[in-house]
Amino acid sequence: MTPLGLYEPGASPLHRAGAGWKLLGILALAIAAFVLRDPLWLGVLAAVAVLGYPIARIPSRRCLQSARTFGVLVVVVFALQWLLLGLDGAIVVGLRLVTALAAANLYTLTTRIVDVIGSVERGLGPLRRIGLRPERLGLLVGLTVQAVGTLAGIAGEVREAAKARDAGWSATAFAVPFLVRTLRHADELGEALAARGEGER
Amino acid sequence: MIEFRGVGHRYGERVVLSEVDLCLEQRRVAFVGANGSGKSTLARMVNGLVHPTEGSVSVDGLDPVRNGRAVRKRVGFVFTNPDSQIVMPTPEEDVAFSLRGKGISKDERERKARELLSAYGLGGHLEHPAHQLSGGQKQLLALCAMLVREPDVLVCDEPTTLLDLRNKRRFVELLGSLEQQVLLVTHDLDLLGGFDRVVVIDGGRVVADDTPEPALRYYRKLAE
Numbered sequence: 237m238t239p240l241g242l243y244e245p246g247a248s249p250l251h252r253a254g255a256g257w258k259l260l261g262i263l264a265l266a267i268a269a270f271v272l273r274d275p276l277w278l279g280v281l282a283a284v285a286v287l288g289y290p291i292a293r294i295p296s297r298r299c300l301q302s303a304r305t306f307g308v309l310v311v312v313v314f315a316l317q318w319l320l321l322g323l324d325g326a327i328v329v330g331l332r333l334v335t336a337l338a339a340a341n342l343y344t345l346t347t348r349i350v351d352v353i354g355s356v357e358r359g360l361g362p363l364r365r366i367g368l369r370p371e372r373l374g375l376l377v378g379l380t381v382q383a384v385g386t387l388a389g390i391a392g393e394v395r396e397a398a399k400a401r402d403a404g405w406s407a408t409a410f411a412v413p414f415l416v417r418t419l420r421h422a423d424e425l426g427e428a429l430a431a432r433g434e435g436e437r
Numbered sequence: 438m439i440e441f442r443g444v445g446h447r448y449g450e451r452v453v454l455s456e457v458d459l460c461l462e463q464r465r466v467a468f469v470g471a472n473g474s475g476k477s478t479l480a481r482m483v484n485g486l487v488h489p490t491e492g493s494v495s496v497d498g499l500d501p502v503r504n505g506r507a508v509r510k511r512v513g514f515v516f517t518n519p520d521s522q523i524v525m526p527t528p529e530e531d532v533a534f535s536l537r538g539k540g541i542s543k544d545e546r547e548r549k550a551r552e553l554l555s556a557y558g559l560g561g562h563l564e565h566p567a568h569q570l571s572g573g574q575k576q577l578l579a580l581c582a583m584l585v586r587e588p589d590v591l592v593c594d595e596p597t598t599l600l601d602l603r604n605k606r607r608f609v610e611l612l613g614s615l616e617q618q619v620l621l622v623t624h625d626l627d628l629l630g631g632f633d634r635v636v637v638i639d640g641g642r643v644v645a646d647d648t649p650e651p652a653l654r655y656y657r658k659l660a661e
Contacts (some may be wrong), residue, residue, distance in 0.1 A: 243526060245564070350530045354543060371538060382526070389568075424521035427486055431522070431584065432508065432513040432535050 242344040242385055250292040250346045255355035260349060262339045269335040275324070278331035285338035292346050302345075306337045342382055351376035375434065379425075390417050438462050438497060439483060439590065439620070445491030446641075448479055452643040453478050457492070463633035465613070467621045469651075469656055470638035479638065480592050480622045484512040496590070513583030513617075515593040518570060519575035528554055528570070528578050531565040535582045553581050557611075573604030580611070591617045597625055626653050 245251075250258070269281050289299050310333050317326035344352075357374035364370060394414045396425070403409035444457040454475040466566060468476040476586055481487040482494045485501030485508055489535075501508040516522045525531040532550035541549075554560055557577050567578060576596055583591060593612065597605040609628040612619050620630070629635060635652035637645035637659070645655040 304575075348530065349525060350533065375537075379524075382524075404450075421521070424516070424518070425524070428516065428522045428524060430486060431484060431509065432524075432586070433509045433515075433538065 240343075242381065243348055244292075244294055244298055244345045246293055246346065248292045248346070250288060250342070253346075258343055259355055259359070262343050265339045266336050267353045268437035269332045273328060274395050275327050275331060278328060278335070282338065285335045285342065288339070288342045294342075294345055298345065302341050306334075306341065310334055310337070328383055344384075349378045349382050352381055357391060375429075386421065387418060390414060390421065393417075399423045439618075440495045441479070441482070441492065442495070443492035444479070444482065444494060445490045446475070446482070446487065447490050451645075452641055454489075455491075457643055459636065459643065460644070461618075461620065461634075464618050465621070465632040466619070466634045466636065467623060467629050467632045468636050468638055469626065469629075469653070471624065471660070474638045475641040476638045477594050477636060478621045480594050480620060481514075482618065483590070483592050484514050486514065497560050508657050510586070511588055512590045512592060513586060513588035515576075515579050515583055515591065515596045517598050519572075519579040519597040519599075522579040522582065523567045523575065526567060527564045528559055531567055531578060532581050532585050535585050539586075550581075553585050554578075555598060557581055571599070571604075572599050573607065576600060576604070576608060577611075580608075583616075584617075588617060590620065591615065592620045592622075594622045595624070596621075597623065597628065626656070630651065 242285045265281060265285060269278060272281070276388055310330055313333055314326050314330040317329045319328070353374040355374075358372045360368060360370040360373055391410075391414060394410055394417065397413065398404050398409040401409065404426060439459075439461040441457045441459040442533075444450070444454060446454040457479065468479060470476040478487055482489055482501065483496060485505040488502045496508045496511060497530060499508050499511075501512075523531050525534045529547060529550050532554060534548040537545075551560070551563060551627075554563060555582070559570075559574060559577060559581065562574065567575070570578065571608040578600070591612075597608055600608060605625065605628065609621075612621065613631045621628075623629070629649045632649050635645075635647065635649045635656075636643055637652055637656045639659060644659065645652045647655075
């Protein structure tokens with residue numbers, strides 16, 4: 237996590253590409269990953285998603301950070317699938333998961349929050365006719381992405397405070413202040429948005 | 438003009454404000470009072486963040502409860518903790534975010550944001566992580582995020598509490614130079630030199646309402 241949340245500033249072709257096009261690309265990749273069943277083709281898709289990282293010139297530190305976070309999830313899912321479906325099924329599910337996670341993570345690493353909001357607003361613009369509010373949905377998606385960084389920051393501070401009291405392993409010392417601060421943050425964010433006139437369009 | 442007519446507020450059984458009648462026309466008005474006196478609740482009512490449970494508030498004839506949108510176009514609000522107010526990752530994005538829904542293009546929003554931030558000395562931090570700015574810079578950013586909306590009134594709820602003395606003085610000097618009507622909630626009495634009017638709140642009631650010198654004399658006596 238960087239101080240800018242999930243976004244990694246840069247000027248690569250992937251950073252410069254339109255947020256809407258990138259979102260469509262991820263959707264296409266995800267659909268292909270769930271339609272295809274051949275491990276060879278799934279391997280190609282996963283390789284395409286992973287190849288995006290050097291193209292976007294994401295620093296190795298961030299790549300390792302992502303690999304550590306998502307690696308645990310992939311390994312757990314792979315092991316469960318192996319037990320339930322056998323090795324072939326586990327490989328298929330594992331490759332699908334790697335493709336989806338790598339592509340989605342690459343999107344957040346290379347796209348500013350304002351561009352995410354803008355692309356959702358533009359993409360959903362036609363749905364205004366059936367009563368949907370693209371501005372609200374755009375803001376919702378943007379704030380959700382932003383919240384990942386904020387919550388990670390709160391979790392880090394709470395963990396440090398627990399360690400300072402020699403309660404680093406206590407679930408209560410983590411969960412209670414984390415919950416309180418998260419709720420307070422939500423409350424304050426709501427007020428800040430209201431003060432800027434959000435939610436009134 | 439901002440008017441409070443018989444305003445009261447309760448959180449459950451607890452009375453936070455009662456029988457507040459005020460008519461605020463002066464350019465610089467300060468609300469002072471001890472912690473929990475009700476001054477922040479009063480300030481929040483001006484742009485409808487808190488609704489009165491008794492009486493009514495009006496801003497240029499508009500009720501913040503019924504005309505929240507129109508009132509918030511006129512009234513900007515600066516919170517105590519700028520971290521709560523910064524929504525976007527960088528100063529430029531955050532200030533530009535305030536202009537969403539104003540019917541102007543993204544490029545224009547970003548241009549206005551850059552101009553304003555540069556005018557307030559944050560031009561060198563446009564794309565820096567907003568939450569890593571110094572306390573004074575963050576409060577300045579929070580102020581810019583409101584000023585870019587060009588409000589007529591600016592309500593500041595203890596905006597200097599988290600600032601050091603130098604930044605505190607700079608921030609209040611800055612407030613003094615604004616063309617907007619400023620309502621400042623504070624318990625920092627040293628900062629009220631240039632104010633036209635000071636309203637002292639105690640136990641949810643207005644106990645003094647005067648020019649700074651007599652009002653603050655009363656408040657100091659009250660605190661003893």
